[in-house]
Amino acid sequence: MDIDLSQIAYTPTTGVRRIHETPLVVATEASLKGYGCLVDDPKNFPIEIVRWPAQGWRPIDENSVIRGRS
Secondary structure (H helix, E strand, O other), X not given: OOOOHHHOOOOOOOXXXXXXXXXXXXXXXXXXXXXXXXXXXXXXXXXXXXXXXXXXXXXXXXOOOXXXXX
């Protein structure tokens, strides 16, 4: 893969050694299936808040649920 470094907005300074190609995918109802959905009106979109299950030995705090918009 050839990369024109003049097309990069800034010179990486964090010791970047590899480039990972990431495909650009157009968000459609079909391409988002299983991941989420497109929202036209976020203020009136119902949000389901679900507590993730505990992993390992540490339990989830009872007050850890983030409340939705009021």
